[in-house]
Amino acid sequence: xxxxxxxxxxxxxxxxxxxxxxxxxxRVEAGELAAVVGPSGSGKSTLLHIxxxxxxxxxxxxxxxxxxxxxxxxxxxxxxxxxxxxFVFQQFFLLDGVTALENVAHGLLYTATPVRQRLxxxxxxxxxxxxxxxxxxLPNQLSGGExxxxxxxxxxxxxxxxxxxxxxxxxxxxxxxxAVVELLRTLNDAGTTIxxxxxxxQLAHQLPRRMTMHDGRLVGDA
Amino acid sequence: MxxxxxxxxxxxxxxxxxxxxxxxxxxxxxxxxxxxxxxxGVLGLSASSREGLVRQLDALxxxxxxxxxxxxxxxxxxTLPLSAPKTIARVAGVGRVATVRxxxxxxxRRSDKIDPDETGGLSVQAADPTxxxxxxxxxxxxxxxxxxxxxGPSVVLGAVAAERLGVDRPGRQVYIAGRxxxxxxxxxxxxxxxxLDRSALIGYDAAARYLGSERSATxxxxxxxxxxxxxxxxxxxxxVDPANPEEVDVSRPSxxxxxxxxxxxxxTGLFLGLGAVALLVGGIGIANTMVISVLERRSEIGxxxxxxxxxxxxxxxxxxxxxxxxxxxxxxxxxxxxxxxxVYADQRGWQAVVxxxxxxxxxxxxLVIGAAAGLYPAVRAARLSPVDALRSA
Ligand SMILES: Nc1ncnc2c1ncn2[C@@H]1O[C@H](COP(=O)(O)OP(=O)(O)OP(=O)(O)O)[C@@H](O)[C@H]1O
Ligand SMILES: [Mg+2]
Numbered sequence: 001x002x003x004x005x006x007x008x009x010x011x012x013x014x015x016x017x018x019x020x021x022x023x024x025x026x027r028v029e030a031g032e033l034a035a036v037v038g039p040s041g042s043g044k045s046t047l048l049h050i051x052x053x054x055x056x057x058x059x060x061x062x063x064x065x066x067x068x069x070x071x072x073x074x075x076x077x078x079x080x081x082x083x084x085x086x087f088v089f090q091q092f093f094l095l096d097g098v099t100a101l102e103n104v105a106h107g108l109l110y111t112a113t114p115v116r117q118r119l120x121x122x123x124x125x126x127x128x129x130x131x132x133x134x135x136x137x138l139p140n141q142l143s144g145g146e147x148x149x150x151x152x153x154x155x156x157x158x159x160x161x162x163x164x165x166x167x168x169x170x171x172x173x174x175x176x177x178x179a180v181v182e183l184l185r186t187l188n189d190a191g192t193t194i195x196x197x198x199x200x201x202q203l204a205h206q207l208p209r210r211m212t213m214h215d216g217r218l219v220g221d222a
Numbered sequence: 223m224x225x226x227x228x229x230x231x232x233x234x235x236x237x238x239x240x241x242x243x244x245x246x247x248x249x250x251x252x253x254x255x256x257x258x259x260x261x262x263g264v265l266g267l268s269a270s271s272r273e274g275l276v277r278q279l280d281a282l283x284x285x286x287x288x289x290x291x292x293x294x295x296x297x298x299x300x301t302l303p304l305s306a307p308k309t310i311a312r313v314a315g316v317g318r319v320a321t322v323r324x325x326x327x328x329x330x331r332r333s334d335k336i337d338p339d340e341t342g343g344l345s346v347q348a349a350d351p352t353x354x355x356x357x358x359x360x361x362x363x364x365x366x367x368x369x370x371x372x373x374g375p376s377v378v379l380g381a382v383a384a385e386r387l388g389v390d391r392p393g394r395q396v397y398i399a400g401r402x403x404x405x406x407x408x409x410x411x412x413x414x415x416x417x418l419d420r421s422a423l424i425g426y427d428a429a430a431r432y433l434g435s436e437r438s439a440t441x442x443x444x445x446x447x448x449x450x451x452x453x454x455x456x457x458x459x460x461x462v463d464p465a466n467p468e469e470v471d472v473s474r475p476s477x478x479x480x481x482x483x484x485x486x487x488x489x490t491g492l493f494l495g496l497g498a499v500a501l502l503v504g505g506i507g508i509a510n511t512m513v514i515s516v517l518e519r520r521s522e523i524g525x526x527x528x529x530x531x532x533x534x535x536x537x538x539x540x541x542x543x544x545x546x547x548x549x550x551x552x553x554x555x556x557x558x559x560x561x562x563x564x565v566y567a568d569q570r571g572w573q574a575v576v577x578x579x580x581x582x583x584x585x586x587x588x589l590v591i592g593a594a595a596g597l598y599p600a601v602r603a604a605r606l607s608p609v610d611a612l613r614s615a
Contacts, residue, residue: 045613054528054608075532082530089612093525097242109235110227110530154529 003027003063004162004193005051010060012046012216020046021057022216028162028195033188035204036197038213044197045166047213051195052085052164053077065161082110086155088165092147094139100150101126101135107157118157125153129183145176152183162193169203181206227535236542243515247547250504250511254551254591255558257501258584262559263566264497265580268490270567273575275479275486282414283358284476285317285451289442289458292471300469304438306462313461315450320356321439322418323348323426328399328433330377330422332387336397342386346398347421347440348429349378356443357412364392364407372425375432377403380419381411398422401432414475415443501587504551509595512544516603523603524611537604544596545589552588556581 005028012021020043028034036044049055050062053069062069065084072080086107094103104122105115113121126132129149139147148168155163165184169177181203188194196207204210212220240247289310291300311319328346329338353359354366367378377396379389384405387396395402403424412418429435446454451474459470516523523536531539560576567574 049609049612052528054612075534078527078530078532078535080530081528087528089525091521093521093612095238095242095522098238102238107529109231110526110532110535112228114228115230115234 004030004032004065005195006061006063007051008061008063010050010057010062012043012050012055013058019216021050023060024216024218025060026211026218026221028193030161030193031188031191032209033185033194033207034196034209034211035207036195036211036213037199037201037204040199042213043216044199044213046216048164048166048195048197052087053081078110083158084161086158086160086163088148088151088155088163088168090167090170092139092144092151092171094147094150096139099136099138100131100142100146103139103150104153104157107154111158121157122153125157126150128156128187129153143176144172145179148172148176148180149183152180152187156187156192160192162195163187165194165196167198168196169198169200177203227531227538232538232542233546235539236546239515239539239543240546246511247550250507251547251551251554253504253507254501254548254588255504255555257497257504258552258555258588259558259562260497260500261494261587262556262576262580262584263562264490264493265583266559266563266574266576267566268486268493269575269577269580270563270572271486271570274570274572275482277573278413279476279479282476282479283445283448284474285446285448286357286414286475287444287446287451287455287458288473288475289444289462290440290471290473292469294466294469300463300466302439302442302462302470306439307442309461310442310444310458313454313457315447315454317445317447318352318356319442319444320350320353321442322350322353322421322423323429323435323438324440325399325424325429325433325435330383330387331397334397343420344383344386345417345421347418347423348426348435349423350426353418353423353443354409356445357415357418359412359418360410362408362410363390364405366407366409367423367425371406373427373431374425375401375403375428376406376424378407378409378423379405380409380421380423382416382419383422384408386420396422398424399433413479501591505548505591505595508544508548508551508592509599511547512540512596512599513602515543516540516599519603520606520611520614523606524608524614527608527611533604536606537600540600540603541593541596544600545592548588548592548595549585552585552592555588556584559584 007024007026010021010024013019024047036047038044050057053064067080101119101122104125105118108118108121123135126135129152131146131149134142134146169180172180184194184196198204210222211218291302293299307319307321310316325346325348329341330344330346349367351368351372389405392405392407394405396405426437430437455472455474458472459467462470526536563576564574
């Protein structure tokens, strides 16, 4: 089977009794571009964190790229994230003090890749997202759309098996948002598996697959 | 699957973390630099001054001994026998011998108009003509007493005495116990015998003739062969008074200078303590900077965990920043301390001595402090769960 990601009966209960995820099962195949939609507080970000191994489920199983996440320790999980998972966040999370190029190269920092190769790969990734000319700019010299492209390049640079994007257009105006979605589609066409979280129905409708969350449950998958 | 962080990357990441917070980095490094500079400076200056004293001691010689009267068991003052200088001169290993006799009541004044009670801290002593050579002394002006001038109303002044009396050249007269004496010479200062610096010296014959003084000495200066100093020193008292050697007081003036070097060491201890406090304050400054840094950079920590950093990577990043910060402070502090030592020692005419242990110790102390200050913030940063760190943004 070519499932990159599989969740089986995953629940997450936070201390205090909030059940953020309730018995979620899903599969994401290689090469998919899927959206997770749902109202605020429905558990989308929690789902993304658990899929991305940033957080462990209270119960249920998570398999990612052939690994049962529950069997991996901190180091092995970190290595998995470094090489096989890419993240894109609503707030971009670029490092202020360093150039776009170095920010992208950071995507390979924890993979024991020598700095020269990291920078070379970062240059290619920046070209792929269409802002190669901005390589030597600092984040505060870039527009919001450009910053998100830098963040996407950083998520891609290690050639991960899957990329998770949490509200990637949430901080952008509609035009740069549309451009970012267009970019994600192009990257997907080139083979990258992508899961996008959004509460923007219009955006979700442009994507091939939509999973709908409500009160921590997966209530729709189309 | 293996992840990893290369050693060069640890440094690179720490350096870029510091570079993006320049002012704070400089200020907290400055705290450490001041602490280290004061430690290195104190050690350097005390080493330089000790070196200065050692050189002075070498120049003056540690082979000078003095023999003086002591006290009986009952506490009465004794006197030296008249024969003492002769018997001392016969001891093997003894070189030059010279005596002085304190002329207790006599005072030296600029003129007869000045109150005899105003001694100005100066004393009058009878001295042998061999005294200057025995002391390895030097005349600033004129010449020392000789057999001829020692019989008449002639006087040689110690350096301090000449200054206090306002006498700057031979030929002037001073008033001693009811009679005018011609100044025939002024001695250069004698660091081993500050007593003589404050004396007016006349001959034994003159003292006997004009002041009715006796001829037994109150202090005998003895030069011993350098390799025989210890032995001569233990022999002297029994030589002078075989019956009651404990009533003779033998000492070594260079010991006083050596004691001064030791006293300097005591001060060094005090200043080192102050420097250590400065260093501690600097360390607290770094700890504070690092704690704040961790609080401010929660989202960066979350991001790095998402990019594949282990807890260990996060820990070493913050520890690395703290070490780099304190290492920077330590290096500049060591340099500053060395410069201060060199400049100050130069002004004092000392040879600047910056002990290598102070340099290595200063840098080492800075790094130890950096590690201690960075440990808690680094552990806290590493404990942060990636999701909490990301959600806090
Ligand atoms: N650390 C936590 N402790 C307790 N409750 C939490 C924690 N994190 C999330 N929750 C709760 O879990 C539920 C799901 O949160 P989540 O952030 O996944 O929602 P979301 O769908 O991403 O919402 P939004 O669209 O507003 O980002 C919410 O009720 C939230 O309050
Ligand atoms: Mg969310």
